Amino acid sequence: MSLHFPLHTLTRTIAYGSCGALLALALSPAWAQAAPEPLAPVSLAMKSFFQLPVGPKGLVISDTLKQSQGQRVRLTGYVVQQEVATLGRFLLTPRPVQMSQHADGEADDLPPATVFVRLDASQQDWAVAHARGLVEVTGILDVGRREETDGRVSWFRLQLDSQAVRPMSRFEVTNYLHSLQHGH
Secondary structure, eight states: OOOEEEEESSSOOOOOOOHHHHHHHHOOHHHHHHOOOOOEEEOHHHGGSOOOOOBTBBBOOHHHHOOOTTTTEEEEEEEEESOOTTTTTTEEESSOOEOOOOTTTTTTOOOOOEEEEOGGGGGGTEEEEOOSSSSEEEEEEEEEEEOOOSOEEEEEEEEEEEEEEEEEEEHHHHHHHHHHHOOO
């Protein structure tokens, strides 16, 4: 299992790959062609996921979120710190959360606005390292109840592009493992 780190979307992390990767991109024939610019993503605040105030029926998904179904959106939140990372995805929440899957099982403290952020199909065996602080992610939003392969129920999912994550450098892996041991 290798560790991977979200590219350009994370705040307070190294945002560029090696010079070799940049050179390979610049020399690619596909780069020379004028590719259409993707539509600018809509920025959504996680606090706008539900209608406020909460009514007698409980939480109701907001019209804003319903209208964003299938659209390219930008979300800002916190990567959930898990004991064991789930391959091919990570969880994003509006507040910092630490999960103890083995001790708590299904009784976790995930807020209702938790987003299951999925990596590209070619990256399903990648584990995303936890990042402290706010992160920004952009992808295609999927809204609605779905049972995940691990039995969890998700209401919100964000599908990332393959360019959204990259392998960590040796230096980044060392720093990441050091931060796990020393908690800073």
